[in-house]
Amino acid sequence: MNIDFRNVSFSYPNREAGALKDINLKISQGEFVLLAGSSGCGKTTVTRILNGLIPGFYGGKIEGNVFLDGCEIRDYKSYELAFLVGSVFQNPRTQFFNVDTDSEITFGLENAGMPTKKINEVFDKVTKELELGNLRAKDIFKLSGGEKQKIAFASVYASAPELYLIDEPSANLDTLGIEALKKCLEKIKSQGKTVVIAEHRLYYLAQLVDRVIYLKDGRIEKEIDGDTFRSMSVEALNQMGLRTNQYFKATKKDVKKCREITDDKTLSLKKLSIGYGKKRVLNNLNHDFYKGKICCVTGRNGVGKSTLLRTVCGFIKRSDGNIILNGKEISPKELKKKAFMVMQDVNYQLFADSVLNECILGTKGDSKDKAGKVLKELNLLEFKDYHPNTLSGGQKQRLAIAVSLMMNKEIILFDEPTSGLDYKNMRLCADFLKKLANKGKIIIVVTHDEEFIDCCCDEIYNLA
């Protein structure tokens, strides 16, 4: 499908971020185009214009013209576009309409009114081509993030659109999930489909892209062809606020060699086993986490990383073994008081009506002075009267960190802190983690993000 943006400007109602200014862009049939740039630069907006969600769903004012194969996009009805343009979104949890995998894959075909027999033919073909045999007839809520994203992709693939729009598909995936996603992308590229993808993590796309459109503050700042992009140095990319274009694995570090270890400065797992009912999730873990150090917990999806975090928070009773803090055994109840987790979706843990009240919530006595100090440290003081819901993703995360400081927690755990963050915010997050470590906190981070591990982690604990 040929795409042509002519002098397109757009702004969201009541929001500055994500606006577009005077975009001129031509994409021809079969091209694989990457939209890159920091959060709020307008990448997602471009994809939303192409699938008709702008202005149909999000509203806002659009100027200029967009043509799909020579026809004005505004002349298409939402369902006409739906059968030409396939969209895969960032969050696999909320792009499903059905609860079972089979119905989800055929959902688009059913909407198109395809006869039952034909639907089943396409369904069989798609499951074969994308190797989904083991995911058939499953409950979607029981799939891993990677499996969900695979189903999301399959459901779009089934409708055989001419143009694929893909918005940050890797945000919730581990390395294996990303590999599987890459395979799917290779497949549609080889079929000659047009692909437009907005993404922060770039390494897995480097071999596929024909052209990179670099957006800054709603304008196209630079167009880079695929070969130039592949040969760019990591420094040059970082300077532009972009992540690496090469795959690398953070090197394993050994924290024990560089420091003296004393028992009163550690959180130790001793022969720890955890299970739900009869099923053992984690078996016989032995590990020490040190005060003032950042430990990254890695391992593929489903290996029990979240279970470990929830155990250290005191949510789950251990089936066997001990957890020892500062030389003494500690019960789940006491752990709840000592530990704090910054969740992957931080929206779950913000309760108050302003940033300042969020910090004071649950603290005793007059804590406003302390809250001021903590907020200042985390660069949030100027937002103290804002509603937490109006903050950006990175700011919300820092607010949760502020809460943990207000509550004097000793152990701070992070679950995938960099999912969906751009390069700049990833670096910021790393810096704040280092600050926390320097205060003598025990920091445990569950992450798949090798770039992030490389820039802040003191030790890698691989759960395998």
Added chain:
Amino acid sequence: MITIDPRTKLILIIITVAFSMLIPTGISTCIWILITTFLGILLGRVGKTLKATLLFGILWFVAIYILPEISGTAHTSLLVWLGLVFKCYPCCMLAGIVIGTTKISEFMAAMAKWNVPRSIVIPLAIMFRYFPTLKEDWGHISDAMALRGISLSPVYFLKNPLVVIEALYLPILVTASKTADELSASAITRGVENPKMRTSRLDIRFRMTDGVILFLFLFTFAGIVMFYAGGYV
């Protein structure tokens, strides 16, 4: 294991509602629970159906053998509570079976066959879809509350009702509106607004089994009505 048309299931719910409205609680309630159990097992939802039946049995036992032994306010309040539970039990149990055994796509296709407008079907479908999401969200939010020292236990709630309500209200509202937005956006990009007749991967139509099940429920219902009308019908 059998499958029946979602439309049949809806008719069964309507019959059960009529039953609850017209027939006083008594031995007929037990009969109704029995045929509902039978249906649940046939539809392949064995464990949960049997559990629900067992719970009903226990409550019934309490009403018959233990309730007469209690006196005073406890007797009255238990009597009222049990009366309410018995009134709602058949409908709730059947609704549980129907929701548990019907796929959203089946439901939408069946509604399309009845020519129910999409403006009614789509919100209903999104609602079905939202329940399991809410369950997940609830788990995360209660974790988040525990991290702040807020507990969901009744004792804590009685002591600090405002704190608990505030802590539930904002995250549920924010995540629910986000989920609803993203779900709708995704559905639109997949052509849910297409006015053309919706089809289905599964072949949905009334079959012999639908007839048999409907006959079973209607026949039982008619029998019970006749019994209460004293044979004069």
